[in-house]
Amino acid sequence: MKLIEKLFARFPSLVEEISETVSKVLNEEREKTKEVVENIIDSEQGYLFTNDYTYLLNRTSILPKVQNQE
Numbered sequence: 074m075k076l077i078e079k080l081f082a083r084f085p086s087l088v089e090e091i092s093e094t095v096s097k098v099l100n101e102e103r104e105k106t107k108e109v110v111e112n113i114i115d116s117e118q119g120y121l122f123t124n125d126y127t128y129l130l131n132r133t134s135i136l137p138k139v140q141n142q143e
Contacts (some may be wrong), residue, residue, distance in 0.1 A: 077092050 074092055075097070078088055081088050081091060
């Protein structure tokens with residue numbers, strides 16, 4: 074608030090309006106940022122590391138099971 078008062082010292086009647094506008098924009102952007110971060114966290118929590126050979130061999134049909142051929 075003090076920064077706005079210094080910057081707009083020549084226009085004291087605008088200080089309150091500018092302060093409210095800046096606060097409103099910052100709150101809106103904070104909410105958007107929060108949503109993006111929550112989406113990133115959700116996607117990371119849902120990620121399953123599937124490069125483990127044992128997992129791929131035993132749990133999925135991605136890799137064919139090796140059969141003993143003698």
